[in-house]
Amino acid sequence: MTATVPVEHVIALAAALFALGVVGLLVRRNIMLMLVSLEIMLNAAGLAFVAAGARWQAPDGQVMFLVILTVAAAEVSVGLALALQIYRRFKTLDADALDEMRG
Amino acid sequence: MQTAFYLAAAIAIAATAMVVTRRNVVHALLYLVLSLLAIAVVFFTLGAPFVAALEVIVYAGAIMVLFVFVVMMLNLGPAAVAQEREWTRPGVWILPAILAAVLFGEVVFLLGGAGGPNAGGLEVTPAQVATALYGPYVLAVELASLLLLAGLIGAYHLGRRGKGSEDEL
Numbered sequence: 001m002t003a004t005v006p007v008e009h010v011i012a013l014a015a016a017l018f019a020l021g022v023v024g025l026l027v028r029r030n031i032m033l034m035l036v037s038l039e040i041m042l043n044a045a046g047l048a049f050v051a052a053g054a055r056w057q058a059p060d061g062q063v064m065f066l067v068i069l070t071v072a073a074a075e076v077s078v079g080l081a082l083a084l085q086i087y088r089r090f091k092t093l094d095a096d097a098l099d100e101m102r103g
Numbered sequence: 104m105q106t107a108f109y110l111a112a113a114i115a116i117a118a119t120a121m122v123v124t125r126r127n128v129v130h131a132l133l134y135l136v137l138s139l140l141a142i143a144v145v146f147f148t149l150g151a152p153f154v155a156a157l158e159v160i161v162y163a164g165a166i167m168v169l170f171v172f173v174v175m176m177l178n179l180g181p182a183a184v185a186q187e188r189e190w191t192r193p194g195v196w197i198l199p200a201i202l203a204a205v206l207f208g209e210v211v212f213l214l215g216g217a218g219g220p221n222a223g224g225l226e227v228t229p230a231q232v233a234t235a236l237y238g239p240y241v242l243a244v245e246l247a248s249l250l251l252l253a254g255l256i257g258a259y260h261l262g263r264r265g266k267g268s269e270d271e272l
Contacts, residue, residue: 004105005108005148009108009109009112010108010145010149013112013115013116013145016116020119020120020122021119021123023123024122024123027123030128033128033131036131036132036135037122039166040123040135043139043158043162047142047145047146050151051149053227054149054150054151057225058227059227059231059232059234059235059236060235060240061227062153063232063235063236063240063243065151065154065157066154066157066232066236066243066247067243067246067247069157069162070247070251071250072162072166073165073251074250074253074257076166076169078254078261080170080258081258081259081261081262082261083173084176093177
């Protein structure tokens, strides 16, 4: 197998994507874009699982990707519903506008 | 396959960098779709065609539809029309279109069987994944269904219009 991509390169790609997601989550203040950054990070984690599964020819990596996919779908549906509620109550999607608790 | 992998990886990183730097949410979503498609091509070159198909269908399809739907709900009124005109300028979509065309060319090239062996070694077939999924990982399947049910109920409860809020959205 001389024509294969080293698994380190795939892991490096996953790490780069994850780092971009972290930067997006920390820098952006729009709730929609913060959710998008979370999606990027989950996807990068899935890429790492699939890369490891391909390295050892095991289906387990792809099974883990399916679990991550499920988590991402559930997370984004609840997150977007929260974003809708926030927009209804505060008329903004700026996360910094929500820095006060009621209690 | 190696060249295809590195090309798709470069497109994925470039598109993701564009996602986190766009001011406009719709532009960011456009680049996010491109990034997800590029990662799907990466999966394909790694010998995981099942996951590549799921990436396109669930991530680039269903989850993106959710995002676009919420953006549409939050952008009603005459201001949205002017915004729409702004978004459909050629300058906005020309770069994603070029990158997506590169990806499409890659997929056509790879499906033609011209790519040689997989970049990640032997292919892990959907049948192997299904056997693992309903064999040792059957508990994970049940937990995933519970999680999706919880997500469904949570999204319904949170997305409901409360009794006190009479303002229209």
